[in-house]
Amino acid sequence: MAPRTYNPCSYLPRRLQIVTSLALFVLFCIALFGQSTVDVPYRDQVNQGARKVSSYLPKTPSLPQGLNIFKSPAHSPPPEQANSTSGEARWFSDWKWMNPFSSSITLDENRAVLPPLAKRPPVYTYFDAEWYKDETSLESVHHLLLIWRRAWWAQGFKPVVLGRPEAMNNPLYAKMATLQLEDDLKTDVMRWLAWGNMGTGVMANYVALPMAPHDDPLLAYLRRGEYPQLTRYDGLESGLFDGPKDQINKAIEQVLSAKKPIKAKSVIEMLDKDTIHVDNNQKAIAFYSSKNIAKYYKPIAEKLASDDKEVSREGLRLLPQLIISHLHTTWQNSFSSGIAVLKPLPDHMFTLVKPAIELARNLSQCTESPQPASCPPNREKCVPCVSSHPLLISQPKMFRNTSDLFTIGTVPHPYTMTSLQHQTDSLTIRFIRRTTKRDEWLLAATKEFLGTGMSSFARIPHIKDAVASDYGSARSLWLTPDNLAEENNAQLHRDLAWSLGFPVPTLESTLDNGRSETPVPGPERRPPAPKPEGKIPDPVELVHEGTLLEKARLVLKSKGPRNSIPIRDAVEAWNLADTEVWRFVRAWNARRTVERRKWEDEEKAYAGTEGSKGSWSRWFDRD
CATH class of the missing domain: 3.90.550 (Spore Coat Polysaccharide Biosynthesis Protein SpsA; Chain A)
Incomplete structure (x- = not known):
């Protein structure tokens, strides 16, 4: 037997011998082939050459952007429609507007689905x-x-x-x-x-x-x-x-x-x-032809027929006041059961619904008229507006779908409602989940209308129908607290004049040098406010409610404290149905204003547009 030769690697374990051999082999290859005398082109030179080659190749269909075989396919949200934004309100007009949640159609939590605009003949x-x-x-x-x-x-x-x-x-x-x-x-x-x-x-x-x-x-x-x-x-x-x-x-x-x-x-x-x-x-x-004016409104007809130009002009000036009062009387006669100011959660909501109550009082009072207690020429047997019998105002806790009752609903954001209900602006996620109820406003508002066995999600289409259907929109007015804010009062009255067909009378519009004539009510005969339901707040609580309401408005506009935005999002997630209704009402009112303003822009060169001083140049020619 021949003697065994000396192997320096025999002292190493077999696995380490293999690793060492491979390492030496790699080092040998690098030393042998690592150096090259060939010049490698720069990146720009490679790109330029690739472009020259691609110009000779046939064009192939482009692949979808963001192609990823490991990623699940996703639908794209519908494109933005023209005139579909106003401030923070965004909407999408579609026949699927009765779907409980707009986000299932728009794929956007902040975009409400509204019914398509009705064609106006x-x-x-x-x-x-x-x-x-x-x-x-x-x-x-x-x-x-x-x-x-x-x-x-x-x-x-x-x-x-x-x-x-x-x-x-x-x-x-x-x-x-x-x-x-x-x-x-x-x-x-x-x-x-x-x-x-x-x-x-x-x-x-x-x-x-x-x-x-x-x-x-x-x-x-x-x-x-x-x-x-x-x-x-x-x-x-x-x-x-x-x-x-x-x-x-x-x-x-x-x-x-x-x-x-x-x-x-x-x-x-x-x-x-x-x-x-x-x-x-x-x-x-x-x-209001000359024949009808002479038959039903003789004082005005006599002035219009006067040879004195000043008296004739006075008669022409009184005619618009008469027509406005008749438009208002016709509207009041359409709602014999009065006006309902919806207040589903009566406690700590006095400040929230107060503007709606004042609006109802204005609608229930009589418009100034040159011929009080008169009727339109097409309705000789109307019920004229008399201050001693004003239109009834009520404050129900639940919405009633009645054709002869006009409803004014104030739809709060869940954050606003939660803050007022619990009288605090220091909300936490733990407090929201363990203390507050879900969709409390919607459940309370539709309790009588839909019963108690239906989920809040199933109630959304019914309240949307009450807001935006042809039947519902003619018998109700739904507003957000931001619509009723004092700084938006002038804009609200302009919008209501076009929605109702006549300017809403105010306390100032019914006064003439501090006096009033029966049946036109002055301060002493103005329809009283309805008796409030729930706990009546004292002056200190009223101030606190106003402060909470103002802070909530800032949070909704993303102007509150930094930590309030996640809390607002958490409240919205906890009250999905209430949030959907609030966004729907906000978008509905915004779209009505945008539609009218767009039309006014088209018609501003012609006579009869609101605040159009420049319209005289076309219709009212001057020498």
């Missing part, structure tokens, strides 16, 4: 600047046009003021210009020419206004925007027409083709019975 009126020359009369007519716009807008229409430019754009105008027509007939033909130029729709005199409940059959028919035949209405003379464009222009051609001499004073006097249909059943439109 146009209602036209005609005004010619040559009718009035003095500044005082023009101001009164401008006020009448503004009242006319508000009343039709509140009923779901898009009011449009027409004039000479629209009439002259009608191809039939050239034929009319060659005829010798009486002034009254020429004015009426110009009105029809302007209407025929615009096309299918409703033509109303600017002193013909809707004064009826929102669901009146005639108004419901006109809102559909489908007019199969040219129609006028018995008792309204030339106050209201509707029809398609071809029949409108056919009627104009019939008038312009009549044999001379033409002695008629209006277009309808020259039309055949087969040309225009007469509807005998309407009680929805109040027409």
Whole structure:
């Protein structure tokens, strides 16, 4: 047996021998192949070469961005719609708005889903600047046009003021210009020419206004925007027409083709019975024609007919006040059971609902009128507003879906409600989870309406329907505490004037040098506030409630202490249903304001828009 040779690695364990051998082999390779005389190109040179090569290659379909085979697919949120933001409110208009939670559609917690905007059919009126020359009369007519716009807008229409430019754009105008027509007939033909130029729709005199409940059959028919035949209405003379464009222009051609001499004073006097249909059943439109004013409002008619220009101007100035008072009276008659100020959680909510109570008192009082206790011409047997019998105001704990009861609901954010309920702004997550109840406001508000066996999530569609449906929005007003804040009071009253169709009377608007005339209430006869339910706070508690309410507003605007934002988010997560309703109401009110402002921007060059001093240049020509 040959002797064993010496192996220096034999003193090492076998595993360490393998590791040492591999390490030596790697070092040998680095020493042998580590150095190179070849120049490696820089990154820019590589990129430039790659671009040259790619220019010769055929184009292939691009791959989705962010492709990751290990990541679950995710849906993209719907795109932002035009005019869908206002301040912190954001919304998405979709037919799925009755879904309990908007985030399941928008994939965004702060974006509410609202019903699509209802199409507003146009209602036209005609005004010619040559009718009035003095500044005082023009101001009164401008006020009448503004009242006319508000009343039709509140009923779901898009009011449009027409004039000479629209009439002259009608191809039939050239034929009319060659005829010798009486002034009254020429004015009426110009009105029809302007209407025929615009096309299918409703033509109303600017002193013909809707004064009826929102669901009146005639108004419901006109809102559909489908007019199969040219129609006028018995008792309204030339106050209201509707029809398609071809029949409108056919009627104009019939008038312009009549044999001379033409002695008629209006277009309808020259039309055949087969040309225009007469509807005998309407009680929805109040027409303040000279005939009706002389019949029902003799003091104003005498002033309008006076030879003294100052007295005549005074009569024209009183007419807008009379119409506004009748619009308000018609609204009050629609709600014989009164006004309900919703207060689901009565304790420590006095300051929160106080602005809503003041609003209800304003709506229940009488508007100043030059002829108190009078009725609209289309409703001779109305119940006139009398200060001794004001509209009833109640403070129910639960929402009642009653057609003759108008509801004003103040929807608080859960953070605001929790802070007021527990009289503290030092909320913690532990306190929220162990002390507060979930969705307390929604459960209390719908307890009578939906019973006690339904979850808070299932109640959301019902309250959304009460807020935003065509039926519900005409019988209720839902606001957030921010809408009712004192700094937003002027904006709220402007919005309500367009939502209700008339400016809400205030204590100041019913006074004349500190005095009042019956039945218009002064401070001594203003409708009293309803008796509050729950504990009546003392002055110290009232101040504390006001402080908590103001601090909560700052937190909701992300202007509170730094640690308040996570607490606010925790409260929202704990009260998902209450938060959804609050966001829905906030977005609903914001969208209504945005819709009206957009329309006003389009119409600001024309007469009858609110605060439009520049509109005189088109309609009110000056020498």
